[in-house]
Amino acid sequence: MQDYRLEEILEWVVLGLLVAVIALVAFWIGGWLFVFLGKVFLALSKLIVALLYFLIPALAVAGLVYLVVRWLGSRGERLA
Secondary structure (H helix, E strand, O other), X not given: OOOOOHHHHHHHHHXXXXXXXXXXXXXXXXHHHHHHHHHHHHHHHHHHHHHHHHHHHHHHHHHHHHHHHHHHXXXXXXXX
């Protein structure tokens, strides 16, 4: 087995601490990124829900108008 000098041991300890700090900074930045993405997706989902609150009734009314116009048109063809 090899004998390590105090200098080498301290180098490994410092290197390990640097790796730990880098990993913690990466996790911290990743956490902020996920929080930001969560807020973006939440805003997007709110926008979609708001659009659906408007679009579903509008499409239902448009469909009813289309069916009434089509029914009136076919009724007029039968009479002519």
